[in-house]
Amino acid sequence: MAFAIELLNITKRFPGVIANNDVSVHVEECEIHGLLGENGAGKSTIMNILYGMSRPDEGIVRLYGKEVEFHSPMDAIQQGIGMVHQHFKLMPDETVLRNIILGWTPKKGLSIDEKKAMEEIGVIMEQYGLKVNLKAKIHQLSVGEKQRVEIIKALYRKVKILILDEPTAVLTPAETDALLETMQRLKKQGCTIIFITHKLREVLAVTDHVTVMRKGVVTGTGLTSEMNVGKLSKLIVGKEVSMEIPMKSYQPGKKVLEMKQVSTAMRPGRMPLKEISLEIHEGEIVGVAGVDGNGQSDLGEVIAGLIPAESGNILLDEEEITKSSIRERRQKGIAHVPEDRLKTGAAKDCTISENLILNCYDQAPFSRRMVMDHKKITRVSEELCEKYLVKTPDSTYTIGTLSGGNMQKVVVAREFSSSPRLLIAAQPTRGVDIGATQYIRTKIAELRDAGKGVLLISAELDEVMAMSDQIIVLYEGEIVARFKRGEADEYEIGEYMLGSKRQEVTYGE
Amino acid sequence: MESSLWRKRIEGAVRAIGRQLCMMLVAIMIVMGFLAVSGYSPFIVWEGLGRAFTRDLAGTIRWAAPMILSGVAICIPFKAQVYNLGVDGQIYLGAIAATAVALALPSDGSLAGLILVFAAAALAGAAFAMIPAILNLYCNTDIVVTTLLLNFVGEYLTEFMAAEVMRDPEKLTQVNASRTLPESLWLPKLAAFGNSSANVGIYIALVIALFVSFLFFKTTLGYEIKLVGSNAGFARYGGIRSSKVLLKAMALSGAVAGIIGAIEVTATQHRLVAAFNPDIGFDGIVVALLANNNPLGVLISGFFFGGLKNSGNVMERVTEVPNIVTQIIMAIIILTISANVTVRRRKRKKEALSK
Numbered sequence: 001m002a003f004a005i006e007l008l009n010i011t012k013r014f015p016g017v018i019a020n021n022d023v024s025v026h027v028e029e030c031e032i033h034g035l036l037g038e039n040g041a042g043k044s045t046i047m048n049i050l051y052g053m054s055r056p057d058e059g060i061v062r063l064y065g066k067e068v069e070f071h072s073p074m075d076a077i078q079q080g081i082g083m084v085h086q087h088f089k090l091m092p093d094e095t096v097l098r099n100i101i102l103g104w105t106p107k108k109g110l111s112i113d114e115k116k117a118m119e120e121i122g123v124i125m126e127q128y129g130l131k132v133n134l135k136a137k138i139h140q141l142s143v144g145e146k147q148r149v150e151i152i153k154a155l156y157r158k159v160k161i162l163i164l165d166e167p168t169a170v171l172t173p174a175e176t177d178a179l180l181e182t183m184q185r186l187k188k189q190g191c192t193i194i195f196i197t198h199k200l201r202e203v204l205a206v207t208d209h210v211t212v213m214r215k216g217v218v219t220g221t222g223l224t225s226e227m228n229v230g231k232l233s234k235l236i237v238g239k240e241v242s243m244e245i246p247m248k249s250y251q252p253g254k255k256v257l258e259m260k261q262v263s264t265a266m267r268p269g270r271m272p273l274k275e276i277s278l279e280i281h282e283g284e285i286v287g288v289a290g291v292d293g294n295g296q297s298d299l300g301e302v303i304a305g306l307i308p309a310e311s312g313n314i315l316l317d318e319e320e321i322t323k324s325s326i327r328e329r330r331q332k333g334i335a336h337v338p339e340d341r342l343k344t345g346a347a348k349d350c351t352i353s354e355n356l357i358l359n360c361y362d363q364a365p366f367s368r369r370m371v372m373d374h375k376k377i378t379r380v381s382e383e384l385c386e387k388y389l390v391k392t393p394d395s396t397y398t399i400g401t402l403s404g405g406n407m408q409k410v411v412v413a414r415e416f417s418s419s420p421r422l423l424i425a426a427q428p429t430r431g432v433d434i435g436a437t438q439y440i441r442t443k444i445a446e447l448r449d450a451g452k453g454v455l456l457i458s459a460e461l462d463e464v465m466a467m468s469d470q471i472i473v474l475y476e477g478e479i480v481a482r483f484k485r486g487e488a489d490e491y492e493i494g495e496y497m498l499g500s501k502r503q504e505v506t507y508g509e
Numbered sequence: 510m511e512s513s514l515w516r517k518r519i520e521g522a523v524r525a526i527g528r529q530l531c532m533m534l535v536a537i538m539i540v541m542g543f544l545a546v547s548g549y550s551p552f553i554v555w556e557g558l559g560r561a562f563t564r565d566l567a568g569t570i571r572w573a574a575p576m577i578l579s580g581v582a583i584c585i586p587f588k589a590q591v592y593n594l595g596v597d598g599q600i601y602l603g604a605i606a607a608t609a610v611a612l613a614l615p616s617d618g619s620l621a622g623l624i625l626v627f628a629a630a631a632l633a634g635a636a637f638a639m640i641p642a643i644l645n646l647y648c649n650t651d652i653v654v655t656t657l658l659l660n661f662v663g664e665y666l667t668e669f670m671a672a673e674v675m676r677d678p679e680k681l682t683q684v685n686a687s688r689t690l691p692e693s694l695w696l697p698k699l700a701a702f703g704n705s706s707a708n709v710g711i712y713i714a715l716v717i718a719l720f721v722s723f724l725f726f727k728t729t730l731g732y733e734i735k736l737v738g739s740n741a742g743f744a745r746y747g748g749i750r751s752s753k754v755l756l757k758a759m760a761l762s763g764a765v766a767g768i769i770g771a772i773e774v775t776a777t778q779h780r781l782v783a784a785f786n787p788d789i790g791f792d793g794i795v796v797a798l799l800a801n802n803n804p805l806g807v808l809i810s811g812f813f814f815g816g817l818k819n820s821g822n823v824m825e826r827v828t829e830v831p832n833i834v835t836q837i838i839m840a841i842i843i844l845t846i847s848a849n850v851t852v853r854r855r856k857r858k859k860e861a862l863s864k
Contacts, residue, residue: 306746327748338746347740354732358747362729370728396517 004029004161004192010059012045019045021216032183032193034207036236038433042216043196047163051083052076082154083163088146092139096132100153124155129185144175161192168202172291173461173494180206200229212236237435245441248449250469253282256422256453262312264298271295274477279507280453287468288457291497295477296457297339300426304336305329330359333421337411337428345411348400352392353381355399355410359418388413405436412440416447423447426457441467461490475499525801529810536841540834553830561820567705573815574710575769579793580800580807581721582765586758587802589738593759595656596766596790598663599634603770605670606633608687608781616691623694627771634767635760642759646752668783675781687781696776708776717765722804734758795839798846
């Protein structure tokens with residue numbers, strides 16, 4: 001079979017790093033090709049080259065056997081290559097139709113020929129079995145539907161090759177299954193798909209060939225049918241990783257955190273909490289499942305004190321903290337890994353050590369009478385960097401120079417080293433590669449085994465299910481279900497996540 | 510590890526000084542071009558500057574003190590990403606307070622009296638700087654706008670005080686000015702320069718610049734200011750109240766500005782004169798920018814600007830080139846700095862994109 005895409009001996013250098021070193025990828029016509037690798041392995045770089053966003057220093061790109069050179073994504077689209085980015089590029093206040101035809105507008109004189117566009121898009125939706133209401137505004141759609149809009153947008157531009165950049169990261173299990181089905185259908189209709197993902201299960205389920213990258217080079221490529229989870233993860237990480245997280249048996253202790261009918265105020269772009277009641281005990285991980293944007297952000301922040309509770313009570317160790325300041329809560333033992341690393345978790349122009357001492361800079365031994373002891377701070381920072389495997393020459397580098405995974409390790413080091421009573425871990429492994437993910441999960445398990453309470457908020461259902469002793473499901477700011485470990489499978493939880501089922505959840509009988 | 514920290518700091522300092530020198534050179538070259546086109550000898554600039562740093566060094570020192578202090582006053586809130594454009598107004602308030610206290614003190618006032626005068630000026634400057642900060646916290650007004658507008662309040666308040674409230678009744682001149690301060694409260698001149706305008710103010714500026722760099726690099730308040738400036742969301746998440754930090758930074762800035770007012774009154778004017786301040790506060794913005802907001806760098810750029818200001822006067826005295834040339838040099842320095850900033854930003858954006 002002929003190759004649709006050949007990326008031959010591509011090398012791309014950035015100051016200080018070689019992002020792609022002699023990388024070759026061959027993608028056959030009408031196949032789904034998986035592209036795997038940790039963050040910083042060079043997947044995005046090679047795809048940006050294919051999509052015309054950057055140009056290789058060495059090497060050539062061939063399309064259907066013909067050598068091509070792209071100067072911008074426009075060139076790539078004209079040659080039939082489309083990309084669906086991880087973060088959608090849609091205008092929320094416009095209709096689906098207008099988002100699709102933007103830049104490729106059929107015109108009748110000076111006005112837009114909406115009727116013609118509707119017909120053309122209708123044909124596409126029919127052909128590929130993709131259904132979306134064209135008259136709806138983008139902000140009314142679910143994440144899965146928005147993604148469908150992005151795919152239709154690409155197909156409308158007569159694209160034959162689709163690059164999907166981590167498309168399942170934001171989807172529920174059911175939505176993921178639907179997407180994988182769509183991909184199969186696109187393939188049958190003659191599309192070639194490059195599927196970038198972290199999730200091995202999906203790669204094994206849907207792809208024909210797979211290419212694995214690590215540290216800028218291709219570490220393995222071949223037929224998916226000849227691969228398995230162990231083999232792939234070894235290629236990705238470079239060594240065997242155990243996906244198992246060792247944990248002691250579940251023995252909950254005293255109540256650490258109690259929330260009684262806590263509600264939060266409505267704010268633009270956020271789902272408020274509605275009378276949430278919740279208990280977390282010592283030595284227990286309570287996992288929060290739910291589709292992004294169903295109140296998870298408010299839940300973490302209201303406990304940490306970043307936003308006020310409008311009504312209800314929050315108790316830490318039986319002590320009222322509803323009105324306490326952020327600082328007081330931290331001193332009483334609440335640690336918080338925030339969901340947005342860059343906006344709240346770190347100050348990227350400050351050094352690693354300045355980021356590490358946030359919780360204790362005004363206490364001995366780091367400072368006395370307002371004067372800081374930099375020697376001590378540097379020493380402790382170096383120790384923390386070493387203990388939490390932060391890859392950096394030393395702690396005087398600004399944190400912005402670190403990769404996402406390493407930055408998260410700094411956040412984790414800071415929050416875990418303060419010997420907390422309760423840890424709020426919001427999306428602790430979002431955008432973090434396999435090695436660091438595994439490491440962070442192990443650390444969370446260690447805290448639980450040491451008798452701390454943990455609230456784990458994660459959009460990754462796998463993570464919630466693997467780690468939690470109790471799972472609660474959030475839907476539109478309410479707890480709609482509660483399970484003990486192993487009580488429900490992902491499809492059942494998925495139904496609660498989408499709001500099609502709900503239970504009566506009560507605490508304290 | 511400690512040594513690598515120091516090496517990095519020293520490298521940074523050397524690079525910053527080199528950058529300062531380059532930008533000044535570029536600015537001077539461009540001004541030379543302008544002068545040549547307008548029919549003056551372009552080397553007048555060098556002559557003026559040369560004299561400012563040799564024979565007329567005293568004048569340079571006199572101007573360096575307020576320039577350095579003004580740069581420092583801008584630096585402090587700027588580190589927290591707050592723009593205090595009201596340094597000029599705060600200088601006026603400091604001068605009013607200094608004069609009022611000095612005139613109220615018994616005329617045999619000693620060092621203690623002088624300290625009291627400076628303390629009053631610092632307090633007045635701080636209080637005046639708190640007004641926009643408090644307005645920002647409670648009414649969400651824009652600090653840039655309020656500080657800027659309060660400059661006029663400061664200026665006209667000074668005129669009112671000098672013309673009406675504190676006016677010297679025995680003097681029949683047209684100048685709106687207060688009584689002269691008792692000589693015991695005049696800031697001493699530098700003995701090495703004989704009877705010149707160089708005064709002890711430069712030591713005060715040096716001490717304050719060193720104190721503020723200590724504050725920035727070694728104290729918890731400095732850490733808080735830096736955090737609030739680089740990511741306010743992060744600071745809040747760590748439990749730091751940025752409102753408190755803002756108030757402290759603005760108060761400190763205003764206090765430093767107030768001290769400039771006290772120096773101007775006690776060392777140079779010896780009384781409160783209406784409109785005595787030639788926009789020292791705005792020059793401070795350039796001084797701070799040029800020093801990349803580092804109080805130690807401000808020592809150098811402030812000294813250079815003192816020289817520039819002085820050389821303008823020298824040039825006007827010696828040749829017919831107008832004083833305004835120095836302002837052109839400052840304007841061009843601002844342009845080179847902002848051009849530099851945008852170039853760097855573009856570069857970073859490009860790198861981020863290609864990643």
